[in-house]
Amino acid sequence: MDHFPTNWGRPRNDMFDAYGTHPIHQRPDNRPKDTFADSVQHTQQPIVTGTSVLAIKYKDGIMMAADNLASYGSLARFKDVQRLHSVGKYTVIGAGGDMSDFQYIQHILEEVQIAEGTHQDGHELGPVEIHEYLSQVMYARRSKMDPLWNSLLIGGFKDGKRFLSYVDLLGTTYSASTLATGFGAYIAQPLLRKAVEGYEDVLTTEQAQNILESCMRVLFYRDARSLDKYQIATITAEGVSITGSLKLQTSWDFAEGIRGYGAQTQ
Amino acid sequence: MTSIGTGYDLSASTYSPDGRIFQVEYATKAVENSGTAIGLRVKDGIVLAVERLIHSKLLVPGANRRIQAVDRHIGMATAGLLADGRNVANRAREESSQIRTLWREPPTAVADRLALYAQAYTLYSSVRPFGISTIFGGVDKTGPSLFVVEPSGVCGYHGAAVGKGRQLAKTELEKLKLSELSMREAVIEAARIIYLVHDDNKEKEFELEMSWVGNETGGLHAPVPTDLLAEAEQKAREALETFE
Amino acid sequence: MFRNTYDSDNTVFSPQGRLHQVEYALEAVKQGSAAVGLRSKTHAILLALKRSTGELASYQQKMFRIDDHVGIAIAGLTSDARVLSNFMRQQAMSERMVFNRPMPVNRLVATIADKAQVNTQEYGRRPYGVGFLVVGQDQSGPHLFEFSPSGNSYEYFAMSIGARSQSAKTYLEKHYKSFEDCTLEELIKHGLHALRETLQQDKELNVNNTSVGIIGPTGRHEKPVSPPSKFRIIEGEPVAVYLQSMDQKEPADGAPVPPTAADEDVQMSG
Numbered sequence: 001m002d003h004f005p006t007n008w009g010r011p012r013n014d015m016f017d018a019y020g021t022h023p024i025h026q027r028p029d030n031r032p033k034d035t036f037a038d039s040v041q042h043t044q045q046p047i048v049t050g051t052s053v054l055a056i057k058y059k060d061g062i063m064m065a066a067d068n069l070a071s072y073g074s075l076a077r078f079k080d081v082q083r084l085h086s087v088g089k090y091t092v093i094g095a096g097g098d099m100s101d102f103q104y105i106q107h108i109l110e111e112v113q114i115a116e117g118t119h120q121d122g123h124e125l126g127p128v129e130i131h132e133y134l135s136q137v138m139y140a141r142r143s144k145m146d147p148l149w150n151s152l153l154i155g156g157f158k159d160g161k162r163f164l165s166y167v168d169l170l171g172t173t174y175s176a177s178t179l180a181t182g183f184g185a186y187i188a189q190p191l192l193r194k195a196v197e198g199y200e201d202v203l204t205t206e207q208a209q210n211i212l213e214s215c216m217r218v219l220f221y222r223d224a225r226s227l228d229k230y231q232i233a234t235i236t237a238e239g240v241s242i243t244g245s246l247k248l249q250t251s252w253d254f255a256e257g258i259r260g261y262g263a264q265t266q
Numbered sequence: 267m268t269s270i271g272t273g274y275d276l277s278a279s280t281y282s283p284d285g286r287i288f289q290v291e292y293a294t295k296a297v298e299n300s301g302t303a304i305g306l307r308v309k310d311g312i313v314l315a316v317e318r319l320i321h322s323k324l325l326v327p328g329a330n331r332r333i334q335a336v337d338r339h340i341g342m343a344t345a346g347l348l349a350d351g352r353n354v355a356n357r358a359r360e361e362s363s364q365i366r367t368l369w370r371e372p373p374t375a376v377a378d379r380l381a382l383y384a385q386a387y388t389l390y391s392s393v394r395p396f397g398i399s400t401i402f403g404g405v406d407k408t409g410p411s412l413f414v415v416e417p418s419g420v421c422g423y424h425g426a427a428v429g430k431g432r433q434l435a436k437t438e439l440e441k442l443k444l445s446e447l448s449m450r451e452a453v454i455e456a457a458r459i460i461y462l463v464h465d466d467n468k469e470k471e472f473e474l475e476m477s478w479v480g481n482e483t484g485g486l487h488a489p490v491p492t493d494l495l496a497e498a499e500q501k502a503r504e505a506l507e508t509f510e
Numbered sequence: 511m512f513r514n515t516y517d518s519d520n521t522v523f524s525p526q527g528r529l530h531q532v533e534y535a536l537e538a539v540k541q542g543s544a545a546v547g548l549r550s551k552t553h554a555i556l557l558a559l560k561r562s563t564g565e566l567a568s569y570q571q572k573m574f575r576i577d578d579h580v581g582i583a584i585a586g587l588t589s590d591a592r593v594l595s596n597f598m599r600q601q602a603m604s605e606r607m608v609f610n611r612p613m614p615v616n617r618l619v620a621t622i623a624d625k626a627q628v629n630t631q632e633y634g635r636r637p638y639g640v641g642f643l644v645v646g647q648d649q650s651g652p653h654l655f656e657f658s659p660s661g662n663s664y665e666y667f668a669m670s671i672g673a674r675s676q677s678a679k680t681y682l683e684k685h686y687k688s689f690e691d692c693t694l695e696e697l698i699k700h701g702l703h704a705l706r707e708t709l710q711q712d713k714e715l716n717v718n719n720t721s722v723g724i725i726g727p728t729g730r731h732e733k734p735v736s737p738p739s740k741f742r743i744i745e746g747e748p749v750a751v752y753l754q755s756m757d758q759k760e761p762a763d764g765a766p767v768p769p770t771a772a773d774e775d776v777q778m779s780g
Contacts, residue, residue: 107370111363118335118359120489122650123614132610270525271515277522288525295527322666324679324686329616329665347529349627349661356624392633394521397529 042146046098048072050083051225052184053094054215055153056192057177057200058208061162061236062155064092065212067220068245069227070099076227084233086240088113090158091127092233093134096181097150097169105148108137127156127163127235131173139171151181157235180215183223188215205234217248277391289395290388293417296397297346301472302431302463303332304439305343305401306456307412307424308447311480312403313490314343315456317431317464320471333477333489337362339372339404341477341487345429346398354400354415357383377402377413381420388417399428404487405479431463438462449482453490457498458505474499521633531637532630535659538639542585544672544708545572546701547643547654548682550692553726554645554652556583557701559672559708560719573723573743577602579612579647581723581741585672586640586659594622594638615646619655619663627661641671647725647739670704677707694729698722698752706759715756717749 048070055064070078083102084094087109095102112133116125125133131154141147151168165175177200178192195211196203203211212232220226228248234241269275275288282288301317316332333343334355342358344351358380365373380402388395395417402413414426424444427435438459447455453476460474476490476498490498516522517530524530545558558572573583574595580602584591601621605613622642629635642657656671657663668686670678681704689697701722706715713719722744728734731751735742744752 107367111366114338114363114366115359117338118355119614119617120331120335121614121616123617123648125609129609129611133608136608275525276515289523292523292525292527295525296523296529297527299527322669322679323683324666324668326665326667347660349623349630352620352624352661353627353631387631392521394523394529394631396631397523397527 042144043098043101043149046101046149048077048099049225050081050096050099050102050182051223052180052182052188052219053083053096053151053153054180054184054188054192054212055094055155055164055178056196056203056208056211057162057164058196058203058205059201060205061157061234062092062164063205063208063212064094064153064155064233064235065216065230066094066096067216067227067230069225069229071225074224076225079227079229080245082231082242084231084242086233086242087130088125089239090124090235091130091154091156092235092240092242093130094153094155094181094233095150096152098148101148101150105134105137105150105152109134124158126158127154127165128158130154130156131163131165131167135167135171135173138167138169142169142171153179153181155233155235157237160237162235183225184215184219187219187222191215191218213246213248217250220248220250278388278393278395279391287388290417293395293397294399297399297416297428298430300345300347300429301332302427302429302435302460303343303345303399303401304428304435304456304459305403305412305414305423305426306439306442306444306447306452307403307410308444308449308452308480310410311405311449311452311478311482312341312410312412313449313452313456313476313478314341314401314403315453315460315474315476316343316345317429317460318473318475319469320473323471327473331475333475335477335487336376336402337366337373337404338486339406339479340376341403341479343401343403343477344398346396350396350398351400354380354384354396354398358402372406374406374408374411376404377411377415377420381413381415384415384417385419401426401428403479405485410480427459431465434463435459449478449480450494453478453494454498454501457495457502461499461502461506474502519633520630520635520637529630529660532660535637535639536641539586539641539658539671540673540675542587542640542672543572544670544675544678544705545583545585545643546668546670546675546678546682546704546708547583547645547656547666548668548686548689548697548701548704549645549652549654550689550694550697550726552652553692553694553697553724554647554654555694555697555701555725556581556643556645556721556723557698557705558583558585558721558723559705559715560721562719569718573721575741575743576618576644576646577606577612578737578740579725580615580618581645581725581743583643583721583723584640585675587638588640590638590640591642594625594640594642597625598622612648614648614650615644615653615655616663616665618646619644619657622657623661623663626657626659630659630661643669643671645723645725645741652726668704670708672708674708678704681707694724694726695731695752695755698724698729699755699757702752702756706756715753717746717753720749720753721745722749722752 053066066083070081147169155164167173178196180189220228229245232243269288274282278289301319303316306313336358361379362373362376387393400415412423425439479487516524520531543559543561547556560569562569576598602613629637637659644655656669668682725741
């Protein structure tokens with residue numbers, strides 16, 4: 001019962017409004033509103049973002065690189081973010097896109113790992129299983145029109161086999177011997193292909209490192225959302241190792257000769 | 267037994283006139299028929315050990331474990347109906363996962379939640395209580411902790427014993443200075459106690475199953491390594507000879 | 511009308527801490543005809559005795575494929591078995607979909623064991639009246655499990671369930687140590703010998719009443735299968751070659767086999 005007489009409205013008076021042109025007073029609905037009454041809003045854009053991740057196959061396994069930057073729009077907001085994350089003993093995932101979504105992904109993978117471990121039966125999740133799982137999660141979320149806004153590279157080595165594959169916010173997956181996400185997909189991918197394709201089984205650790213380093217350098221020069229601090233993950237028969245932060249050596253001398261930007265006119 | 271035939275013992279939702287819930291007491295009887303399980307809380311960790319009775323020689327040795335993992339850093343051993351033990355373990359994993367999702371850190375106080383779960387099964391006539399006693403052992407930011415969850419409630423301990431041989435096991439545990447033992451020493455003692463309480467004449471053969479959590483394992487719940495297990499069993503057999 | 515005050519439903523413990531309803535469910539398993547399972551380093555196999563309700567009836571199916579890497583043999587209520595085996599199939603398919611891998615066999619068995627446990631604890635349900643032998647192969651090799659209505663599951667080198675399974679168990683206990691290195695043909699022979707022990711006196715194993723389920727590389731008498739090692743059920747004429755390989759039964763040592771009642775065909779039991 002609505003106890004406020006002002007809400008009751010005026011009884012309809014046919015003398016006054018014979019044709020019903022005046023709208024009948026609607027009582028305000030003061031019941032608590034359903035949380036989703038005004039429709040549901042889903043993620044429409046990433047907020048704090050990471051840029052490219054690069055990964056290649058080489059002789060001993062997989063090598064992956066990503067810088068330490070998380071941007072807030074065009075602001076270089078966080079410069080100490082790890083975008084390479086190991087999952088168990090055989091797998092590394094690298095993430096571009098929304099960093100909070102990536103943290104959520106890390107959490108669900110941790111849960112899955114624990115569930116796997118509690119069986120105590122010696123079965124373990126390798127890169128193949130983790131990639132399949134992630135692709136199911138990503139596709140399920142995009143089908144709810146509420147994607148996890150990332151593009152992910154999954155690299156690993158288990159049972160003598162190396163594995164490298166991609167999955168993104170749409171649930172798209174593909175595999176290749178060189179993969180790159182974000183801006184790197186345009187800038188670094190052609191360089192990686194040239195350096196790696198056909199040499200997957202001969203490239204040494206050092207060579208692979210050099211390839212990734214030079215690509216990260218190119219990206220730092222050309223990608224305004226990148227950083228000269230980066231990490232490299234290697235996944236081999238020996239397991240996973242992720243380096244500490246590495247610093248790119250860069251030279252900006254050429255910038256002096258550039259004309260056409262800024263204040264100088266000539 | 268005075269309870270039989272009175273009609274007050276047919277449901278967990280019925281008290282007897284003197285205030286007892288016989289169904290809960292009968293449930294503990296199910297526990298008493300099973301192999302012994304013990305837990306030791308020592309200086310820097312937890313050791314769990316169970317006497318796994320071998321009901322057939324066709325069983326694969328080492329399979330069919332009775333100590334279960336709840337989370338990376340929590341293990342549990344049950345005595346009583348094995349299937350009930352699996353049910354509780356699954357619930358424990360869910361609880362642990364929930365706490366982890368909420369607080370984003372290795373869960374504490376999982377045993378408290380399990381006690382609530384077990385207690386709920388003593389309230390209604392539509393379910394029966396769990397026919398198990400459970401020893402929870404884990405190491406978290408509060409240090410090592412050991413709890414026993416029974417149909418009747420939860421308790422924290424330095425040393426715990428459930429199952430058929432619990433009386434003798436408790437007596438033996440009381441003789442130890444648990445808070446001064448290292449994990450390795452605790453493994454040896456636990457093996458000795460399980461061998462001691464096993465009644466060779468009355469019972470079937472058994473396998474000793476042990477796990478531990480603590481400094482030795484980097485804070486993770488893991489089976490005791492086979493070489494240490496073998497050493498502990500060897501010493502247990504020797505101790506048994508001198509004991510007799 | 512009840513045999514016992516404490517056996518009317520699942521939710522009552524007897525004063526000794528026993529669950530009579532669950533124990534009776536275990537009896538239902540013994541009403542079904544026998545199944546035998548055994549494993550070697552390379553293979554896990556099932557053998558089962560099929561029954562027919564009469565001349566005009568076909569033989570009741572005793573084995574089911576769950577997935578390429580898992581198969582089961584049942585004893586007890588066939589309808590319950592179909593419910594549980596469907597559930598196992600769903601679990602196995604879901605594991606393939608979510609993780610792109612064959613489900614580890616022990617976990618598959620644990621899922622139905624956990625399902626069965628609930629039916630021993632809640633009012634208004636009954637425990638399942640069927641036991642399984644589950645064979646499967648995963649990363650850790652071939653396995654054999656037993657599932658029972660009490661919600662327990664165990665891994666064995668060899669096991670038998672169903673009517674007069676104790677006789678088969680006795681045979682298996684005598685020989686199980688040699689199974690490890692057996693070829694597939696030898697393993698099947700042992701299995702048939704064990705299964706034979708469960709027969710009534712005037713009955714014999716033949717191509718109509720014997721099923722053989724195999725996991726592992728194909729044997730000498732088999733055609734190649736795809737994917738290799740997948741679970742296959744051998745029935746009818748192809749069983750003949752294995753039946754012929756059997757040795758004569760050792761003469762029973764004097765004592766006549768005690769007649770076992772309650773082995774007549776029970777409705778719903780397979």
